[in-house]
Amino acid sequence: MPAELLCFEHECRARHSVTELIYTCPRCGGLLECIYSGLPTEPERLKRLWRERRLSNLPLDRSGVWRYRELIPFLDTFEHAISLQEGNTPLLDAPQAARYAGLQRLTFKHQGFNPTGSFKDNGMTCGVAQALRLGMRRVACVSTGNTSASMAAYAAVAGLQAIIFVPHGNISFGKLAQALEYGALTLQVEANFDRILALVRQLAERLGIYLLNSINPFRIEGQKTIVVELMDQRDWQPPDWIVVPGGNLGNTAAFGKALREMVATGLIRQSPRLAVIQAEGAAPFYQLWRSADRDRLPRVEEPETLATAIRIGDPVSWPKALYEVECSRGVVEAVSEQEIADAKAQIGRCGIGCEPASAATLAGVRKLVASGVIARDADVVAVLTGNLMKDPDYVYKYHTGQLEAPGGAKLVSTYANRPVVVPPDPDRIAEMLEERR
Numbered sequence: 001m002p003a004e005l006l007c008f009e010h011e012c013r014a015r016h017s018v019t020e021l022i023y024t025c026p027r028c029g030g031l032l033e034c035i036y037s038g039l040p041t042e043p044e045r046l047k048r049l050w051r052e053r054r055l056s057n058l059p060l061d062r063s064g065v066w067r068y069r070e071l072i073p074f075l076d077t078f079e080h081a082i083s084l085q086e087g088n089t090p091l092l093d094a095p096q097a098a099r100y101a102g103l104q105r106l107t108f109k110h111q112g113f114n115p116t117g118s119f120k121d122n123g124m125t126c127g128v129a130q131a132l133r134l135g136m137r138r139v140a141c142v143s144t145g146n147t148s149a150s151m152a153a154y155a156a157v158a159g160l161q162a163i164i165f166v167p168h169g170n171i172s173f174g175k176l177a178q179a180l181e182y183g184a185l186t187l188q189v190e191a192n193f194d195r196i197l198a199l200v201r202q203l204a205e206r207l208g209i210y211l212l213n214s215i216n217p218f219r220i221e222g223q224k225t226i227v228v229e230l231m232d233q234r235d236w237q238p239p240d241w242i243v244v245p246g247g248n249l250g251n252t253a254a255f256g257k258a259l260r261e262m263v264a265t266g267l268i269r270q271s272p273r274l275a276v277i278q279a280e281g282a283a284p285f286y287q288l289w290r291s292a293d294r295d296r297l298p299r300v301e302e303p304e305t306l307a308t309a310i311r312i313g314d315p316v317s318w319p320k321a322l323y324e325v326e327c328s329r330g331v332v333e334a335v336s337e338q339e340i341a342d343a344k345a346q347i348g349r350c351g352i353g354c355e356p357a358s359a360a361t362l363a364g365v366r367k368l369v370a371s372g373v374i375a376r377d378a379d380v381v382a383v384l385t386g387n388l389m390k391d392p393d394y395v396y397k398y399h400t401g402q403l404e405a406p407g408g409a410k411l412v413s414t415y416a417n418r419p420v421v422v423p424p425d426p427d428r429i430a431e432m433l434e435e436r437r
């Protein structure tokens with residue numbers, strides 16, 4: 001099925017070939033979106049086909065992204081579709097987190113079960129396939145850690161050189177370690193994410209390196225499958241709300257596009273509403289949402305949050321994200337460092353766990369339930385974007401009462417679970433265990 005790139009800017013709407021080496025519209029600089037001349041009809045046939053593929057041993061069918069290839073038909077052939085069996089992430093019921101949020105029921109779609117531990121793998125398998133299709137030899141990204149970990153892994157599988165740019169000192173060790181282990185050339189830059197992105201966009205063009213940030217429309221196509229798989233797991237019964245943390249806003253753009261396309265193809269009857277949650281210290285999209293003038297993003301020059309994955313002040317995909325939140329009759333909320341930390345500990349107590357940015361979802365849901373935006377009996381799915389083990393430093397500091405907000409203020413470890421130091425003395429240990437029964 002012929003695919004094209006369409007400029008997202010209303011006044012431009014230029015169309016470009018999917019084989020052009022571009023990331024934004026060459027005519028006006030706008031964001032690009034993959035469009036297809038006629039997505040498949042016959043939703044019932046598709047649902048059956050996708051269900052059958054779950055039993056198949058073909059790598060393409062076992063991937064939780066490529067299984068849904070009828071909805072992301074930007075390739076002519078699948079020879080470049082390398083896979084680490086991404087996607088296939090669980091929907092987990094979390095009664096304790098539901099109670100914490102004030103809901104009757106809450107489910108997590110846990111993207112931390114991906115091969116490199118975050119939702120980035122869903123998009124990266126597509127981005128790397130496109131790089132191979134274009135004959136690129138080197139790929140690059142700037143990252144708060146997860147994109148780089150994912151790109152490093154997929155580039156290694158594909159035999160491409162991976163060059164990653166990270167803000168020096170502001171990514172978690174878990175993520176940095178992954179990039180090193182997967183063999184990426186790792187450049188630690190003394191600047192924040194937004195500044196490095198501007199730099200890398202220039203360099204990619206100058207050196208002919210393929211850029212795999214979420215400005216890349218093919219990554220967005222892969223990330224669409226997160227909500228497609230979610231609907232499949234719910235037998236195509238849409239929830240009332242899908243909640244997602246917002247950083248560079250690629251996921252918000254991807255989810256909204258997927259929901260629109262699923263409604264258009266008859267896979268679901270109506271779209272859930274999107275709730276996007278930002279950290280207060282890095283909340284330009286929330287500010288935009290609250291402002292009377294939604295045409296200009298109030299950029300945050302020095303974004304700050306311990307949820308380093310979403311420490312972004314100038315998110316590139318904001319025009320798409322705004323459109324999608326409005327289309328889905330969604331909302332945007334912002335939460336404090338304390339709210340994120342406590343919500344994260346609550347997700348841990350469910351036996352689930354996640355990284356700090358992901359916990360913004362539960363903190364946001366709690367706030368939105370308290371203010372009456374989300375009804376207590378609503379059917380809510382929150383997307384946990386990254387694995388607990390991505391940022392063990394944060395976890396240890398929280399549980400030992402050492403977590404400090406960016407300005408230096410001490411955070412309260414409301415649900416601390418301190419490790420206990422004991423002597424190698426069976427009587428003392430037995431006594432201590434008796435006290436804690």
Ligand code: F0G
Pocket residue numbers: 118120142143144145146147148214245246247248249250251252309310355357358385386
């Ligand atoms: N959650 C996690 C765990 C992330 O790593 C990111 C983004 C987000 C949420 C925000 O998603 O950008 O689509 O709004 N991480 C990027 C990175 C920026 O470089 O890994 P978004």
